[in-house]
Amino acid sequence: MSAPEAERLARVVLSRIGEPGDPRLTDLVHELGAATVLAGLRDQASAGELAADLHDRLTSVDAARELEAAAGRGLRFVVPGDAEWPDHLAALSHAPHLHERGGVPVGLWCRGPLPLDEAVGRAVAVVGSRSATTYGAAVATDVAAVLARESWTVVSGAAFGIDQAAHRGSLAAHGPTVAVLACGADRAYPTAHRAMIDYVADVGLVVSEAPPGAAPTRIRFLARNRLIAALARGTVVVEAALRSGALNTASWAQGLGRVVMGVPGPVTSAPSAGVHQLVRARDALLVTCGEEVLEAVSPSGSFALAEPRAPEAPRDRLTARERQVLDAVPLLRGADARSIGRTAGLSAARTQESLLVLHRAGLVEHGLGRWRVRDGEHVLHGSDAPAPPGDGTSLP
Structure with a gap:
């Protein structure tokens, strides 16, 4: 499929004599067709109704040669x-x-x-x-x-x-x-x-x-x-x-x-x-x-992105109580379960239960009856966490 040859040749002439995107030309051509618009311009040229420069350009274009x-x-x-x-x-x-x-x-x-x-x-x-x-x-x-x-x-x-x-x-x-x-x-x-x-x-x-x-x-x-x-x-x-x-x-x-x-x-x-x-x-x-x-x-649903999420960390898998206990475990010097429970606001039994879960997850370590955050795990508290009180041995 291709446009009629007369229409193509007319558009070549108009492309040469007109400015790209001039709506006075593009709108007329879209509505009437290039051959009709060009014929009208040539009639105006014959009647001496065109400006001299446009007349000269119109008569000098050989579309086939172009x-x-x-x-x-x-x-x-x-x-x-x-x-x-x-x-x-x-x-x-x-x-x-x-x-x-x-x-x-x-x-x-x-x-x-x-x-x-x-x-x-x-x-x-x-x-x-x-x-x-x-x-x-x-x-x-x-x-x-x-x-x-x-x-x-x-x-x-x-x-x-x-x-x-x-x-x-x-x-x-x-x-x-x-x-x-x-x-x-x-x-x-x-x-x-x-x-x-x-x-x-x-x-x-x-x-x-x-x-x-x-x-x-x-x-x-x-x-x-x-x-x-x-x-x-x-x-x-x-x-x-x-x-x-x-x-x-x-x-x-x-x-x-x-x-x-x-x-x-x-x-x-x-x-x-x-x-x-x-x-x-x-x-x-x-x-x-x-x-x-x-x-x-893309068409709706054909290219859908997953909601961006940070990589899952071990802390993300903890319950609210386990995170509460982990926040109360000292970073440097160890503390016993009763002391950690007082800081966390929990009973000693519930604190001990959570500490065992944290130990199995590799988040805390235990020795001589005392607990502390495992080396390297203190980053789980996050850079925006409150600074520890006193000598920095535990989080609030």
């Missing part, structure tokens, strides 16, 4: 109606516009072996600060690797910092990854990441709404962010300052009804302030590892 040249660079143009067009991009048609960007893309230029729909069938976006800390980069790498090992695609923007760490984490785990660019898919931005982007194109997929050769601009980054959010089931923000572009991606994900997750950082860390605001005021789900991300984006 596709041929793109194919020579390893690019293909994927449009609605193609077998590999992801159905969930349709959600952009009713998502609120942000920063005068929005709508379903006219088409997507793709470079790489993975079919687009398969690549993003199970995908999570991992985004964050370009000025990532060592902590943030490590968390992004680990989250991406966990997702990759479960055959989830990691979607990001190939930028410095968190984006780079996310792609590398997925690649290191031999998982699929998609890089969504604000420039043409045949270019590399930042140029320092050319090797990584080319490698993603070899084993995964590089995607752009901008036509081949297009340069990155601020408004194209904002348009690109909506695609990162729309291609994924959920978005994880790992480090983002209060004015970070990653928060724009999170806003798109929220507008699309997708899961938004935030990884907490130190409360004193400016690179995490935006994430904390997402969690505190914008209902983002706090996550700390890849497994928690998987639980959030």
